[in-house]
Amino acid sequence: MAVFSKYIDLAMQKYDENGLSKTTISRMILCAAICAYTFKTTYPLFGKQFVNKNNIKDAYKNNNRTSYMKLNDHIVNSTEDENSKLAEAEKLIIAKQLKKQSLHLEPGLNKEFVLQLRKLIKIIVPKVLCYESGLLIVHTLCLISRTFLSIYVAALEGAIVKFIVQKDLKRFVIVLLKWFGIAIPATFINSMIRFLESKLSLAFRTRLVRHSYRLYFKNQNYYRVSNLDGRIENADHRLTEDIAIFSTSVAHLYSSVTKPCFDLMLIGFALMRSTQKMKANIVSGPTLAIVVISLTAHIIRVVSPKFGQLVAEEANRYGYLRHIHSRIITNSEEIAFYGGHKVELQQLRQAYNRLVTQMNNIFIQKLWFVMLEQFFMKYVWSGTGMIMVSLPILMSGTSLQKKNVNDPISRDVLNSSVSERTQYLTTARNLLISAADAIERLMSSYKEIVALAGYTYRVAGMMQVFEETAQGVYHKNMIVENNEMNGIIEFKDGKPIAKGRIIYTDTPNDMTITLRAIPVVTPNCDIVVSSLTLCIEQGMHLLITGPNGCGKSSLFRILSGLWPIYAGELHIPRPVEDKPCMFYIPQRPYMSTGSLCDQIIYPDSREDMLRKGFTENQLRGILKMVCLEHIAQRDGFNAVRDWKDILSGGEKQRMAIARLFYHR
Template sequence: PAAAGAGGGARARATAGFPLSVDAFIAALQRRFPNGPDGGWMDMLTDFLSKTLTQPRGKALLAVWLLSTGTVFAIGGARYARRAQEKARRRAMRKLAGGGGSTGKDASANSCAEGKDGAAVTVGEDAGKRSGPTKRRRRNVHLMRNLQYILRRAVPNPLCKETAHLTAYSALLVVRVYMTIKIAELTGGIGKFVGARQWDAIYKQQVDFGLICIPAAVATTLLKLEANQLTLSLRETLARYVHDRYYRVFYRASCVGHTLDTLDQRATADVAELAEKVTKLYGNVLKPTLEVALYSYRLSRMIGPAELSVFFLYFVASSSWLQLIMPPFGKLTAEQQRLEGELRGHHSRLLTHAEEIAFCGGGEREKELADTALKKISRQANVVHLLRSCVGVLDSYSVKYGGTMAAFSMMLPAVYLSNRKSTKGKNMVETTGYYLVATALFKALGDACKELYMSSYKGVSEVAGLTQRVYELMHHLEERGASGGPDREEERIRALCRAHERCTRVPPKVTMLEADPEVSGETPRVSMRHVDVFAPDGHLLVSDINIEVHQGASLIIEGPNGSGKSSLLRTLCGLWPLVSGEVMRPRPSAQTFLFVPQRPYLMPGTLRALLVYPEKEPKVPDAALDARLAEAMEQVGLSYLAPREGGWDAHRDDWIDVLSGGEKQRVAIARLLFHRPTFAALDEATSAVSADIEGKLVARLIAAGITLISVSHRPNLRRFHTRALTLEGDGGWKVRSI
């Protein structure tokens, strides 16, 4: 008693700076639990408090904890106050707008627009301004719906190869967790026998450790391999799904009406990165979940469920307040991807228009634009890195190191009191072995909890941005009719244009004629009846046009710039939506109807493939085919091209850099002469060649039996056509015979 009294006085003097002395605190505990809650718990708690709070380091640690707790409550209070103000503002706006309640129209405008298969996108002004838990919950719901929308297309059925890879990956994760537990047990056993100096048992444990490491190493390697296989399989399936739809509507999706930015990046880099992130997220969620379950079962038998529950309560509390201050990394990731797409677009535009930019001396200006885009990326990346660093400090201390401190605290009762089945009646060596095994399992459990938290919030936040971008791509293609449904953007454009006062409002109809007149029962012709030509923005270009082009009676379209000549061809060929009237034309194919623009498309590949496009190049060289190609090239004055480039099998990745402007257009004319379609639409397809060569080229096309619908500003081409269509620029038009 005297010694205890002296120790109590020392503790009282050492804690004189505290408002409540250690002795007073302990006395309060003793009054609350006069007999101790569990035998020796009060002795252990008294010893812990007296040795912790009487040290300067203990006081410093307590001060840090109080400061961090106060900071968290301050941040939480500020956010709560801001959310309250925002709710009050929205409530006041609703009262002003609808007399105290949100009308059905307002509610639908500020709610979720359900996409196909239940995928949702938030619309409305207030939706983008929500903050706090409501916004986070809504964002998480949208993420899961969008992710489910994507995964249903990535894993189409239970018997696909993606399911097989997923099953194998999950099984390997289970094996790896089991191996981790066995290795932890062997490590503790070796420590126990080292303390007891039982060398035979140590040697046996080392042999067992070496043997179990063999399947552990194989499982780890196979796990990485299967993760890569699953990533590749998901990427291939998603890319094929996007390709099947994107290449059906690529023109409408990228050039007509509402379009998405950086479609190329979404369809390639974003799809690949999403497949990798989803696979990583699945492994990072399943593995720690299994580890938490198995480690918890083992530790509950070793230290008891009460202490384990306190350990989990600590992780729940620390994770909750971290989520409270967590920045919106998903939104930041999406913005980073958008800025990366802008920079890639600058470089792509430079390569596409290199000659024009070089002639204008615009290299310095393009460099400034690229540098500005790069500066935006750097600024955004610095913000993200700074936020990650700040959150990382709090995360490392509270979750990683704090979890270790919590684990040690939970192991103290079993070791200190020796009142658990696993420690009762054991000597020092056996207790040491127990401590080593429990330490290893607690460390693994803490790492698993941390990894599960990182995956469930941080990992999901990183995937959220990519998921949104890929979902927007898929949803956009669905909206443009890529899956066989109606094109909603074209419907919107039609509704906009039909509201024009000069629109004829004749129901739109497109009739496709078969190549064989005996099958279709119609003579080959191209006709437009009561057709209004509108730009996608609703601007009227040509009003109520009626024109018919029969086989053998070519038509030339003339008019000032901006009068709608090319737009008329786009509407005729189906590139732009038909607002009103009836269009009749042959079904597009290489033998019936071809369109040749001013800048012809030259695909990469051999010279033979360049000329037979859009048909496939034969795998086996055909002498008769090469003879026809040589004849077509001779008719356009390019007989020298094949010998110069190394024959018909000469391969080029980019023929645009090889051929001049006139050669490109003559190659396109040679392609027409090779296929010999019934009709051909030429949109200034010979503007880059001289007038005398242009006349010869058009004469060769007429001699080959091709009926032309030509757009040209050169009057010397009128003699090759039967009629001339003149567009007046204000919607008016007239047709004259030549």
């Protein structure tokens, strides 16, 4: 290091001889760093304009290898006339898909973000007169009060300095006591602002959680989202972490934007009044500030990285990491039996490494951006503030040197002028510091808005998926075979159309289940049975056998409404009180959280059981029928246990049969 320092000193001496000082070289290095960062951030924006079309074409080449595999085989075996027709049709499909992909919007500050945020705001603040509106009004009043307090404190500090210069002890003590007195409401308002921000965040989160839970459990969406739709991989992460972060960001962003706006408006008026008292021009200073701030803000906005996309991808990878942890916990016994800990560990490490890579990418982007941001805010704006403070004094037209200091009257005028200018400088300095802090918070809010765009994209996208799946609209990546040409499934815009009908029978004694020409089709559009016609009457015993994958469980999924019906008709009894007239026993018995009584009557509640007239003796008789009465003797009906771990596999199966006897 010593040798390196000597080398630098010798080099600097040579540069000094040539007329280049250390300050000049430092400025050149700083300007070079800023130019390098600007080039680094703006080059990809221009590069995308040239490579976007090639990337889209390459992507569709890869997609068409699978999506049109069977179609290409058909083209090879057809005549030349059919070749040309199919080629034209394929071009039309690709052009349509290219148009859709070109219109696809990524998370960022765009029209889609505004529409999604507006939709979510209608959920968190449903009407003008509500609890959230009251919190917003009180929060806004506190923010305005804090701005007035800041201006008043700045005026008091200016008066304190004035009386110190005048050596007026009495007034100094009075103003100092006022300064201590105003500290009590000021600190209370500061604490109240944080308290109301937390309350707003919690209120927004509660609204979103209730709305999303209602959608999640509507029309069996919890099953459809994970099994029939492929757009959301980790719904649990979006329902918890993403909603919480979005609510906190919105509440904090309201304070970060509203408070600086109030500060700039009111502090601007206060500075204009102070400038008028100094009999100086009130236009030059604000004009200079507006020009400098607008220019620097535009530069920062242009070179700002796409934090919205970066944050959305980070949340996606974090959710996938949580999903792997949850999967290991759920299937720990199976993994232990197979000895698959090495495979699971490798997958866990890969998921974590992907998250670390994304976080490091965000850190690197922030490094250069924060450097440029601090350069403008700490130095450029500070220099502008110094010029604004000095302009009223330099342009006031009064010179202290022309005063006769030997004249007592002139001496008093001189002291008064010095104290007033000192008061003005102190007050203006404090106000400018507050204004600079407000502008800095506004500039920082831009990053928060961009980050909010990522979470808005995820939360609003989740709501949209829930609403579409509740209406039977699914999007899933699938390999489309030649099934539609056989007339079994019809497709529109690459999605299968569920044209089948469910007809409920209203006759009280008619419990017949009828299937008429219904195809059994998996969510991936694999046809298991092309057409199934079946009639099951009340009291009829039916045993369905067959090899794996022949559609035994798929038939019950269609009967229960879990899978869509793409053709034909299904006649089933109408549900009573929103509860189906049929009871199904799944392949994997589910044990809920609760007591032994809750396991037997699931999905009924205790109130439903009492309304039906069931007693513990009847429940005990049901357990005796399935040879589980020893569990009631050991634990009782009200003991809350983790029944998933307490009951064996066979006992779980018998508990599922006990539920059937209860709901019979």
